[in-house]
Amino acid sequence: MAKYLIDANLPNYFNLWNSPDYIHQLDLKPDAADSDIWEFSKLNNLTIVTKDADFSDRIMLSTPPPSVIHVRVGNMKFSDFHRFITEIWPEIEKLARENKLINIYKDRIETIQ
Numbered sequence: 395m396a397k398y399l400i401d402a403n404l405p406n407y408f409n410l411w412n413s414p415d416y417i418h419q420l421d422l423k424p425d426a427a428d429s430d431i432w433e434f435s436k437l438n439n440l441t442i443v444t445k446d447a448d449f450s451d452r453i454m455l456s457t458p459p460p461s462v463i464h465v466r467v468g469n470m471k472f473s474d475f476h477r478f479i480t481e482i483w484p485e486i487e488k489l490a491r492e493n494k495l496i497n498i499y500k501d502r503i504e505t506i507q
Contacts, residue, residue, distance in 0.1 A: 399435050401444035402426075404465065405472065410480050411443075428452075435460035441490050453495050454506070463496045 400411055402419045411418070419426055422434065428448050435442050441461040442449050450464040463486060467478065482498065489496050493505040 396438065396440060398463075399431065399438075399440040399442050399460075401431065401442060401446055401449075403445045404443060405475075408476065408479075410476070410483055432460065450495060450497070456494075458494045461490060461494045461496075463490060463498065465498050467498065467500050 395414070396417045397415045398411070398417070399422075400406075400408075400416055400418045402424065405411075406418050406420050417440070419431060423430065426434075428446065431442065432449070432452065434440070436459050439459045441459075441463055443463045443465065445465050447464070449462045453460070453462045465479075467475070470478065478500070479498075482503065485503065486496060486498065489503065489505050493507050495506040497504040497506075
């Protein structure tokens with residue numbers, strides 16, 4: 395069963411997220427509104443992985459599920475992004491179990507319970 399919903403603003407074909415633990419929004423409904431993504435994730439107990447600040451703002455006023463992993467690294471070459479996320483992802487997965495919001499920056503990770 396899936397644990398994460400990858401938002402459309404992140405790569406669809408990404409080796410790290412190519413397993414049954416991940417669903418990409420484009421595979422569900424490419425034109426889904428944020429509210430649809432939120433409700434689907436809530437009903438399926440998923441963590442939303444996104445670059446969209448709207449989800450970070452919403453989780454601050456809510457109780458999980460869903461939880462949110464907000465990737466806030468700006469624009470990066472795909473190869474640099476892949477390397478960066480692959481290196482930190484094991485830590486992110488651990489943090490996701492106990493935090494409703496994880497903000498990923500180039501130089502740090504911040505969590506909110």
